[in-house]
Amino acid sequence: MHRYINLFIIIFFCICLKERLNPLAAKESNSKPTDNPEQVNKSSAILSVPSKIKETESRIPAKTKDKNWKSFENIPSEFDAREQWKMCTIIGEGIYEGLWENSWAVATSSALADRICIAQGGQFNEHLSVKELLFCCKDCGPLDESSTAKAWEYYRDFGGLSGPHFNNFGVCPPEKSKIDDTNFRRKTTNVYTLKGINEIKQDIFTYGPVSAVLRIYEDSENYKTDDLYVYNRIHSTKSYKLQAVKIIGWGKGEDNAFPHWLCVKTHGNSWEASGTFKINLGLFDPNTGGDIIAGEPFVKKKSFVQRWLCG
Numbered sequence: 001m002h003r004y005i006n007l008f009i010i011i012f013f014c015i016c017l018k019e020r021l022n023p024l025a026a027k028e029s030n031s032k033p034t035d036n037p038e039q040v041n042k043s044s045a046i047l048s049v050p051s052k053i054k055e056t057e058s059r060i061p062a063k064t065k066d067k068n069w070k071s072f073e074n075i076p077s078e079f080d081a082r083e084q085w086k087m088c089t090i091i092g093e094g095i096y097e098g099l100w101e102n103s104w105a106v107a108t109s110s111a112l113a114d115r116i117c118i119a120q121g122g123q124f125n126e127h128l129s130v131k132e133l134l135f136c137c138k139d140c141g142p143l144d145e146s147s148t149a150k151a152w153e154y155y156r157d158f159g160g161l162s163g164p165h166f167n168n169f170g171v172c173p174p175e176k177s178k179i180d181d182t183n184f185r186r187k188t189t190n191v192y193t194l195k196g197i198n199e200i201k202q203d204i205f206t207y208g209p210v211s212a213v214l215r216i217y218e219d220s221e222n223y224k225t226d227d228l229y230v231y232n233r234i235h236s237t238k239s240y241k242l243q244a245v246k247i248i249g250w251g252k253g254e255d256n257a258f259p260h261w262l263c264v265k266t267h268g269n270s271w272e273a274s275g276t277f278k279i280n281l282g283l284f285d286p287n288t289g290g291d292i293i294a295g296e297p298f299v300k301k302k303s304f305v306q307r308w309l310c311g
Contacts, residue, residue, distance in 0.1 A: 059149070059153075060149055060152075060153075060191050060192060060193055060293070061192055061193070062192065062193045062194070062195045063192035063193065063194055063199065063203065063294075064195070064199060066202070066203070066206065068206050068207075069202040069203070069205075069206055070202065070205065070206070072198045072201070072202060075198075075201050075202060075205055076205075077251075077252050077256070078249075078250065078251045078252055079201070079204070079205060079249040079250055079251075080248065080249040080251075080262060081114065081118075081204065081208055081209055081248040081249050082248065082249075084205075085114075085117070085118050085122075085208070087117075087121065087122030087125070088114060088117035088118055088122055088125055088208075089125060090110070090113055090114060090117060090125055090126065090127055091114045091117075091208070091209065091248060091264075092248070092264065092275070092276070093127075093275075094264055094265065094275030095109075095110055095127060095130060101141070101142050101143040102130070102134060102141075102143075103143060103242075103243055103244040103245070104133075104140065104141070104143050104147035104148050104151060104211075104213065104244040105130045105133035105134050105137075105140070105141075105151060106130055106244070107148060107211040107212070107213075107244035107245055107246045108133065108148050108151035108152055108155070108211050108244070108293075109127065109128040109129065109130050109132075109133055109151070109160060110127065110128075110209070110211075110246050110264070111208070111209045111210055111211045111246050111294065112128060112152070112155055112160065112186065112188060112295065112297065113126065113127050113128045113162075113186070114208045114209045114246075114248075115188075115207050115208040115209070115294075115295075115296070115297040116186050116297045116299070117208075118207065118208040118297075119207070119297045119299045120299060124186070126162045127162065128160040128161065128162055128186060129160060129161050129162060129166035131166055132160055132161055132166045132172070133151055133154065133160070135172060136154070136158075136172035137150065137151055137154040139154075140154065143213075143242050143244065144213075144242065145213050145242070145291060146291075147213065147244065148211045148212070148213055148244055148291070148293045149191065149193075149291065149293050151211075152188060152191040152211075152293050152294070152295050153191050155186070155187055155188045155295065156187065156188050156189070156190065156191050156295060158185070158187075159185030159186055159187035159298075160185065160186050160187075161184055161185060161186075162184075162186070186297070186298075187297075187298040188295030188296060188297055188298060189295065189296050189297070189298045190295050190296055191293065191294075191295045192293070192294060192295065193291055193292060193293055194210065194292040194293075194294065195292075197281065200247070200292055201250060203294060204247065204248070204249065204250075207294070207296060207297070209246045209247055209248045209264075210246070210247050210292050210293065210294040211244060211245070211246055211247075211292070211293050211294065212244065212245055212246075212247055212263075212291065212292050212293070213242055213243070213244045213291060214242065214243050214244070214245060215242060215243075243265070245263045245264065245265055246263060246264045247261050247262070247263050247292070248262055248263065248264055248276075249261070249262040250262060250281065251278070258280075259280075259281040260278040260279055260280055260281050261278065261279050261281060262276060262278060263276065263277055263278070263279060264276055265277060
């Protein structure tokens, strides 16, 4: 009799656990990143996303000023977050997390981890768990233009765990467990959109990388490592899919002829130049329809004793 009761309890537990999981997580691939760029889907041109912007704007405010921003005149013409904050080695590391549709989780978790590392002077230098977003952020997936915004909101409301902590415990908030302690969960204090090129640069220069969702177009089949991608509306009109990326800097090109954003794609270091690519500066202007999302990381202030002992 006890054996049947135990069996019933196990089955009931499994059903409940399945209902808690984000359906998108079931799509997660077990495949590893390829070292051959030819094996990666090359139909990957990029452009700002014009649809579903109003939904995000109604929920998330646009950031137009910040007392910590430097004046735009003091922002350099070229910038690479990897060089600015060398102690944060995670900034340039691509993350491979299964299917294309999971890129919203990779871009958001990676950008916040970078910002936390920067704010803490390199003391925290590890990736946040992509699996936690896939399993626990029920409103986030599947990938659309608002996915990264919802993921940032998740980090604001619940915080996120680094990969090892979630893999060991696997508990979705607000379940009570020792990993809900603020010493484990990393949060953002707010969530906002950035609506202009100047504001995007100022925020990256102050806090670190941001996330963005783009359309994938067919003309990027001609894109090669270290080239600048320039979208051509005449020769490429077919949209393939969406892609979330992380913006880590910008440049001006030779003779200031090719201003561009420097981005990290979500297919790991095997794609293009160490997982980075360049895109025409104007194509990321949210005024044409794309959403750039970020948040200021929460950093626990040191107590008087900690400041006195550690500086």
